[in-house]
Structures are given as C-alpha cells and as structure tokens.
Amino acid sequence: MANTQPVVGANxxxxxxxxxxxxxxxxxxxxxxxxxxxxxxxKAARSKYGMExxxxxxxxxxxxxxxxxxxxxxxxxxxxxxxEILLAExxxxxxDARVGDLISEALPxxxxxxxxxxxxxxxxxxxxxxxxxxxxYEEYKDRIGEVINGIVKxxxxxxxxxxxxxxxxxxxxxxxxPRESLRQGDxxxxxxxxxxxxxxxxxxxxxxxxPQFMAKLFTQExxxxxxxxxxxxxxxxxxxxxxxxxxxSNDSSIDPVGACVGMRGSRVQAVVNELQGEKIDIIQWLPxxxxxxxxxxxxxxxxKVVMDEEAKKFEVVVPDDMLSLAIGRRGQNVRLASQLTxxxxxxxxxxxxxxRRQEELRLRSELFxxxxxxxxxxxxxxxxxxxxxxxxxxxxxxxxxxxLEGFDLDLAAALxxxxxxxxxxxxxxxxxxxxxxGVTEELAAIEGLTPGxxxxxxxxxxxxxxxxxxxxxxxxVDPNDGLLxxxxxxxxxxxxMIMVARAHWFEDENQPEAAVEAAGTDEA
Numbered sequence: 001m002a003n004t005q006p007v008v009g010a011n012x013x014x015x016x017x018x019x020x021x022x023x024x025x026x027x028x029x030x031x032x033x034x035x036x037x038x039x040x041x042x043k044a045a046r047s048k049y050g051m052e053x054x055x056x057x058x059x060x061x062x063x064x065x066x067x068x069x070x071x072x073x074x075x076x077x078x079x080x081x082x083x084e085i086l087l088a089e090x091x092x093x094x095x096d097a098r099v100g101d102l103i104s105e106a107l108p109x110x111x112x113x114x115x116x117x118x119x120x121x122x123x124x125x126x127x128x129x130x131x132x133x134x135x136x137y138e139e140y141k142d143r144i145g146e147v148i149n150g151i152v153k154x155x156x157x158x159x160x161x162x163x164x165x166x167x168x169x170x171x172x173x174x175x176x177x178p179r180e181s182l183r184q185g186d187x188x189x190x191x192x193x194x195x196x197x198x199x200x201x202x203x204x205x206x207x208x209x210x211p212q213f214m215a216k217l218f219t220q221e222x223x224x225x226x227x228x229x230x231x232x233x234x235x236x237x238x239x240x241x242x243x244x245x246x247x248x249s250n251d252s253s254i255d256p257v258g259a260c261v262g263m264r265g266s267r268v269q270a271v272v273n274e275l276q277g278e279k280i281d282i283i284q285w286l287p288x289x290x291x292x293x294x295x296x297x298x299x300x301x302x303x304k305v306v307m308d309e310e311a312k313k314f315e316v317v318v319p320d321d322m323l324s325l326a327i328g329r330r331g332q333n334v335r336l337a338s339q340l341t342x343x344x345x346x347x348x349x350x351x352x353x354x355x356r357r358q359e360e361l362r363l364r365s366e367l368f369x370x371x372x373x374x375x376x377x378x379x380x381x382x383x384x385x386x387x388x389x390x391x392x393x394x395x396x397x398x399x400x401x402x403x404l405e406g407f408d409l410d411l412a413a414a415l416x417x418x419x420x421x422x423x424x425x426x427x428x429x430x431x432x433x434x435x436x437x438g439v440t441e442e443l444a445a446i447e448g449l450t451p452g453x454x455x456x457x458x459x460x461x462x463x464x465x466x467x468x469x470x471x472x473x474x475x476x477v478d479p480n481d482g483l484l485x486x487x488x489x490x491x492x493x494x495x496x497m498i499m500v501a502r503a504h505w506f507e508d509e510n511q512p513e514a515a516v517e518a519a520g521t522d523e524a
Contacts, residue, residue, distance in 0.1 A: 034059055036128055041066060045107070055107070068107040074099050136167045137202035141195045147216045148206070152186045162188055162206060169204035177208050177276050178240040189274060191216060209239035214280070217271045218245065222260055230256045233285040236339035242328075243278055244296065244336045246285040257282050281336075289341060290314070296337035300326035303350060310490070311479040313344040320349045364388065371422040372415055381405070394419035427451040439463045448497050453484050469501035 020033075041057035045068055054071040076099060150162035150169065158173035160182050171190055182188065190206035191213035207213060215232045224230040229251050237243040249256040260282045261268050268280055286292040290305040293314055304317040318326045326347050327334050338345045348356070361383045368379035371390045385404055387393055393401075394416055401412035430451030434444065437458030442465045444454055460483050462468055476484045476494045484494070 033128060034061070036126075041068070070107055071102050074101045133201040136204075137195065137197045140167060140192065140202065140204050141197075144192050144195055145212065145216075146192050147189055147213065147220070148192060150188055150190070150206075152182050152184055152188055154184055155182060160188070162190065164204075167202075167204060169206045171206045171208060175205070175207040175209050177278075180208070180240070180276050189217075208275075209237065211235040211237050211243075214243055214245065214271065214275065214278075217274055218260060218267075221267045221270050222262070224249075224254060224256075224259045229254060230259055234340045234342075236336040237278070238332055238336060240276060240278055242281070242332055242336065243275075244281045244283060244340050246283045246292070246296075246340055248285040257284050283340070289343065293337065293341055293343070293345070296340050297326050297333065300333070302326075304353070308479075311344070312342065313479070314341075314346070316345060316347045317350055317353045318347060320351055323347065323349050368393070372418045374415070378406075390419050390422055394423055430455050434458055437463065440465065443468055443501070446497055446500055448493055450487070453487055453489075456483060456486075465501050465504065469498060469505065471498060473498065 038057045038059055041059075042055050045055045045057060046053055056069050056071060058067045058069075059065070060067075148164055148169075150164040153161040153163040153168065155161070158176070160171040160176060162169045162171060169190075169192070171188070175193075176182070188208075190208050191210045192204060193207045193210050193212075194205040196203045196205070212235065214237060215235050218232065219225045222230065225232060225247075230247055230249050232245060232247055234246040235243070236245075245260070247256040247260055249259075259267075268282065272278060272280060281298070283292075283295050283298070286295065290307055293305060293316070294302045297316065297318075300318055300322045302316055302318055306315040306317075307313075308315070316326070325333070328336075334345050334347055361380065364383040364387070365376060365379040367390065368374060368382050368387075369376060372379070372393065381404060382393065387396075396416075398409065398412045398416065401407050401415065402409055427450075434451060434454045437455065439454050439458040440463060443449070443457070443463070446465075446468070449457075457463070457468065462471070462483070471483075473491050473495045474482065476482050476498075477489050477491055479485055
C-alpha cells in the first residue's frame with residue numbers, strides 16, 4: 001500500500017499531549033481519544049473531498065503526524081470512481097493486487113476551515129463522552145451491593161442526585177427515608193441496588209430504604225460480622241420507623257446480639273443515627289422456625305404456635321392483653337416478623353382460639369351425629385379424641401375406636417359400617433351431581449379424583465380431560481384460591497394427576513408416525 005502524506009498543521013506532539021490530558025481528566029484510555037481524533041479528521045476530510053469517498057486518517061502514536069489516504073477497491077469494471085479502481089491500474093501501483101483487494105491512495109494535505117474544525121470538535125467530544133459513560137458502567141455494574149459515600153448535588157421533586165466523584169447517581173423518592181431532609185452539599189451514604197446502561201448513559205440507582213443497606217451498615221460497625229464470626233441471617237425494615245435483624249454466631253463463646261449492640265449500645269446507635277432514628281430490634285436467629293418466631297414477636301408473649309409447613313404459615317395464640325403488642329402499631333410488629341421468618345402469620349387471642357376450637361368441635365359433632373346416627377355425647381367424644389372426618393372413622397383401625405371410653409368391638413364395627421354406608425350414599429349423590437354438571441367419564445377415570453372433587457371441578461367449569469390437563473398444580477392446591485384446597489390434596493399427588501391427564505397429548509403426537517408405519521405395512 002502507498003504511503004500516506006502528512007497533513008500540514010500545528011505542533012504534532014501537542015496533539016498527543018492534548019489526547020493524553022483529556023484521557024487523564026476523563027479517566028479513559030488515551031488510545032480512545034486518539035481514535036476519536038482520527039474519526040473527526042476523517043469526517044472533516046470527507047466533507048472536503050466528497051462524502052462518497054472512503055477516507056482514512058492515521059495519527060502516528062510517536063510523532064503525532066497526521067496522514068490521510070483514500071481506500072479504493074480493486075474491480076474488473078469501475079462503477080464508482082470514488083471508491084473503485086481497475087485491476088490494470090492497481091497492478092501499476094502494486095504488482096500483487098487482486099480483485100477485491102483495497103488499495104490505499106495518498107491524499108494531499110488539507111487546511112481545516114472553521115466549519116470542519118467545529119465538526120471535528122463535536123465528533124471528539126461525543127466519542128469521549130461515550131467512552132466515559134462506558135467506563136462508568138463497567139466500573140459500577142460490579143459494585144451492586146456496596147455502600148458508597150457521596151455529596152448531594154441537587155434535589156429535584158424528591159429525587160436526590162448524588163455526586164460520587166467520578167460518576168453521578170440518583171436516590172429516587174421511594175428509596176429515600178421518609179421525612180429525611182437533604183440539601184445541596186450534604187454528605188450521604190447509600191446502597192447501590194441497580195446499575196443500568198441506558199441511552200443517555202449509565203444510570204446508578206441508590207437506596208437508603210433497602211434492607212441490605214442496614215445489613216451493610218452493621219457490617220461496617222461490627223468487626224465480628226466483617227470477619228464472618230457473626231452472620232446476618234435476615235433483615236426486615238419499615239424504613240424510617242422500625243426494623244428487625246436476625247443474627248447468629250459461628251463461635252459459641254460470642255453473643256451475637258451483644259456484639260451487635262456494642263458497649264453501651266454504641267454500635268447499634270451508630271446505625272440508628274445513620275437511619276434517622278429508625279428503631280432496630282436485634283434478634284438471635286434460631287434454626288427452629290417456631291422458636292425463632294417467638295423471638296421475632298417480642299416483646300409480646302406467645303402462648304402457642306401451630307405450624308403449617310406446607311403452606312409456610314404460622315398460627316400464633318397470644319394472651320388477650322398482648323394482642324395489640326404482638327400486632328404492633330398498624331400491624332408493624334407482625335409484618336416485620338413475617339418478613340424476617342418468610343412465613344405468613346395469623347395472630348389470635350386465647351379467647352378467639354378457644355371459641356374457634358369449640359365451633360370446630362360443634363361442627364364435627366353435628367356431622368358425626370348426622371352421618372353415624374349417634375347421640376351428642378358420643379359424637380363429642382369422637383371429635384375431642386381427634387377424629388376430624390367420617391372417612392377417618394370408616395377407615396381407621398378398629399382398635400383405635402375400641403380404645404375410647406365406652407366403645408367395644410361391636411360398637412366400633414357398627415360405627416364403621418354406618419360411616420361406610422354414609423360415604424357410599426354421599427358419593428352416589430356426588431356422581432349424580434357430576435353427571436348433571438357434564439363432567440366426562442374420561443376425567444372421572446383419573447385415579448385420585450374423588451366424586452366430591454369432580455363436583456367441585458365441574459362447578460368451576462373443569463369438565464373435560466383437556467380442561468384438567470391445562471391446569472397448573474397451584475390452581476388445584478393453592479391454600480388461598482386452589483380449586484381443590486378443601487380436600488387436603490398435596491402438590492405431588494395433584495401434579496401426578498395432571499400429568500396423567502396430559503398423557504393423551506403425547507400419544508396423539510405419536511399417532512401420525514404410527515399411521516405412516518401402518519400405511520407402509522399395508523402397501524408392502
């Protein structure tokens with residue numbers, strides 16, 4: 001390729017010095033600035049020689065000399081003289097030239113006019129800005145989860161713009177502490193929770209309400225947490241008002257709560273001051289969910305805890321005079337405890353729990369009286385001994401019934417027969433209802449679906465095999481709105497039944513192949 005001719009201009013070394021100064025100021029690579037200058041010179045040269053030309057500018061990295069050249073493609077037939085050259089002519093310049101090669105043709109020096117200079121400046125500024133934005137994004141995208149220090153630059157409509165030195169970030173109104181008044185020039189600490197690359201540049205989002213902001217503050221204040229001796233297991237916050245933090249110690253000789261509180265409360269007070277007086281309950285984490293919940297609901301006393309592990313739900317009974325304390329102002333205490341444990345929490349007083357239990361016993365007793373044709377005393381005895389349904393009476397081992405006071409083998413056998421007769425009659429009634437609702441025999445044939453379940457499905461529009469096959473497991477067993485939630489169906493069984501209903505889909509997919517094979521056999 002031919003050598004490029006230098007462009008007449010000012011001190012060449014000064015060009016390199018300017019590039020180096022800009023790179024240092026913007027904390028970007030000097031090569032990026034030089035490449036931006038080359039692109040600017042190319043643009044100015046194209047405006048002089050014609051925009052159709054393919055022009056290249058090169059700045060010597062040692063001397064600063066600028067060279068311009070035009071690239072021409074070697075072709076058999078020239079259609080555009082500005083970008084193409086005949087093979088015969090190219091061979092005169094380079095004996096090794098072939099069709100499709102690019103030949104470099106040196107251009108004479110140019111003097112940049114005012115407009116060309118302005119264009120070049122705009123290109124350089126734009127390229128440097130893009131490089132600076134990319135550097136900001138690359139630098140901060142890996143710092144999500146850190147706590148940074150900055151200075152409030154300005155406050156706009158509740159959003160706080162923060163100067164972090166080499167970048168700018170924002171604390172949106174919903175991520176700022178309630179009632180916190182920040183003004184220009186104030187120092188601020190915040191948690192980086194997101195960094196996004198947007199068209200206008202990287203956007204760094206800060207938060208002072210994020211639960212992990214409080215966790216990071218404790219990590220800075222408590223050396224044992226930083227060293228890994230104490231571990232933060234969970235954090236729940238009602239920003240600006242109250243928070244709960246659960247900690248555990250990996251060293252039995254160190255009290256995790258005491259270490260976080262510090263001498264005379266110095267450590268926790270430092271965090272409270274940073275969070276504008278937010279009250280913080282420090283709780284020792286326990287592996288037993290029920291025992292941990294009792295600590296989370298402090299200062300309220302807990303009488304009884306009933307766990308539903310499948311639904312991840314607690315039912316908590318507290319003394320009548322402790323209800324408001326357990327719930328907290330506007331439900332704050334129980335809400336934070338729920339966030340900390342990850343379980344749903346229902347709180348009842350002893351009086352409410354006793355009343356509900358009595359109502360359940362009454363309903364079960366009435367059911368037994370009607371289904372088994374027995375007196376109230378016997379029905380209440382069955383209910384208080386833990387029998388919850390007629391099915392349990394029908395299918396339990398007879399010895400369990402004979403162990404009850406006043407029950408002998410004959411009475412147990414009679415009760416079980418009556419229970420079986422009642423269930424048969426009920427199922428027959430359900431079968432009739434199912435037929436009236438239009439639930440198909442194919443759906444009824446799925447093992448595990450009882451007549452009662454089929455009626456419930458039919459009432460909700462699930463009448464055919466495909467209707468059932470299209471359901472998700474949660475739609476059947478979700479404790480809040482599952483179609484079959486009242487039948488105590490577990491997720492595994494429900495999922496298996498849905499897969500049985502879907503089996504014919506896969507059989508239908510294979511039928512065309514089977515039909516082709518059968519047709520081939522007939523032809524043979």
